[in-house]
Amino acid sequence: MKVTSLDNPVKVDWFFEQGCRLDPAPYLSGALEARKRLEALPNTVRLDCVTAGHSGGIFNGPKFSRIYLNDPGHSVPFLGSTDMLEADFSYLPRLSRDIATALPYLEVEPGMSLISCSGTIGRMAYVRPDMAGFWSSQHVMKVQADPDKIPSGYLYTFLRSGFGIPMIVSSAYGAIIQHIEPHHLVDLPVPRFDADLEQRIHDLVAEAADLRAAFQAGLHAATEDFFRSVGLPDLIDYRWHAQEPDLGFVVNGVSPATLRAINYRPRAQRLLDQLQSVPGTTLGEVCEGGMLRTGARFKRVDAGREHGVRLVGQRQAFWTRPEGRWISAAAAPADILQDDETILVAAHGTFGENEVYSRSVLVTGSALANAYSQDFVRVVSGIAEVPGAYLFALFRTNVLFRIFRSISVGGKQQEYHTQLLRALPVPLAPASDRARIAETVRQAYRDRDRADVLEDEALALLTQAIEEAEA
Structure with missing residues (x-):
């Protein structure tokens, strides 16, 4: 039950300002208290x-x-x-x-x-x-x-x-x-x-905005570098819908692994052929000794922030500031927490163009503090020379997004065909190029984390100034 603070009790004149509303929402939400404190x-x-x-x-x-x-x-x-x-x-x-x-x-x-x-x-x-x-x-x-x-x-x-x-x-x-x-x-x-304080807060937010723009630019640069380094520059600006649609196609040599037409769609097969045309390996081989599976299903046990961990779902994982419920880590399987540079691929969903199904996110930096639901494929490289940051430069592309969707199985809710998932080709650039691409991705995520720190610092300065003005 939420009760009012004795330091800022609900006063009778507040009722008249709110048209004599007697429901507690406007008085216990903190809005009236905040307004009164600021007006003072x-x-x-x-x-x-x-x-x-x-x-x-x-x-x-x-x-x-x-x-x-x-x-x-x-x-x-x-x-x-x-x-x-x-x-x-x-x-x-x-x-x-x-x-x-x-x-x-x-x-x-x-x-x-x-x-x-x-x-x-x-x-x-x-x-x-x-x-x-x-x-x-x-x-x-x-x-x-x-x-x-x-x-x-x-x-x-x-x-x-x-x-x-x-x-x-x-x-x-x-x-x-x-x-x-x-x-x-x-x-x-x-x-x-005073103008100096307001400008200082502004400068922190402006620098954070620049860093978020640098994060975006860094990811684009890493992806472009990846395709150039493996000899596939024509995939940098790949447009799925500009290709000939998958209508009336014939498949020879159908595999017993699947009879679903979407798993043989020509546009996806052409992408797979291009990825296989350059030196590389398969996703299954990269993850040998690492991990390539969805998370374990589990019952959520809610907990307070001081004793729990934030559980992030598919939609929120792609936000600048992921939100989620707080649960007990002790009552959940260990794989809700991820190792550094784990790639999470949204693994359950539908084919809507704006759905997150088949999109990927890299878990590193501050994101390691979060827990993640079972609705992601955990991709952990078992080869030190092929780090997760390098793989992410490929996984975040429209090319992999379309390929992942082409290996789907299921009815309303889709997921990935495990055999086709393991067989996905992963082009391998020369070792020096892989290291450079991975560092570009890592720097992008350092910029993103630094932006969060600067915004939090700006918020702390403002909060402190208001509290000191009240004293």
Whole structure:
């Protein structure tokens, strides 16, 4: 049961401010407490006094018909309220450029704060430099700081703080699907401090955004380096849908391992032939002495943060800041925790183009502290000269994504054919190239972890400043 804090008790005038609501939600959510604490500070302004741009700088957008395309020349990357949480934007859906240009104000700009405003309210992202040219849906609220009045990184840090989030979430309305609208946020009290502190917080967030852009660029560079090093440069920008569709094909020499047509689709077979045409080995041989299997099924036993471990599922594993429930590690199998540079491949799902099924993530750095569900294939190299970081440069590509889907078995929920999985070809570049590619991937993940540290440091500075101002 949640009760109010005796240091900040619910006061009778709060009931009148809330229209005499007697349900506990607005009083115990922390929103009113946060608002009152901020309003008591010596220098607090309304949010709409420090924003500028379309509709005053706080806006989402109208409902509109969406047409998705695959050709980058006729489309733009498109962010939904969950897509904006992705660490790697390689798999974003692409909106028709004609529709996007009709809604120019939905293009995000570096420095904007993005807030999910439909469904799960209050998830946030800061628009980093490499997101220029992205569009967002009506389910994403944009908050654009006025650079002449407030640093954008400082404003973002406040909005995602323990003071900003409760006030944003408490504004939600609706029964099944929750929503917030721009007018719910205009009067949020924003604390102001001396310019040096605000600039310091902004600089931390801006550096974190640059590091996240470097993470993305590093992964792309590693993948490009991989294909050039193994002699397959034409796979760098491989486009599945630009190939001849798999219609009316004939298969000779069908294997008794499978009779499913999707396992013989010509586009995938051409990719497999290309990977096999260069020196290499198979995934089964690479993982001999390592691991190549899904996790064990287990019962979740909830635990507190101080005694548990965060369990991350398929969807959340690809987020910049993975979320998950806290469970007891002692009551779960050992394989929920991963060794450094384990590759996890989302192993259960459907064939929707925007589903995570068949996407891969590398577990290294701060991600090693998380636990992972059984819904991933654990790929652990048993060959020191073929490290997981090198393999990930291949696994994260559209090429492997399509091949993984082509070796699927199952009904509604798909998974991988174990024999076909072990037989996947893995091209091997010269040893010096493998080491260079692996280091590029490792540096990308170091940049990502450093970005998390900087954002947390910015948040700690803001929280400390507010608490000291209250004293």
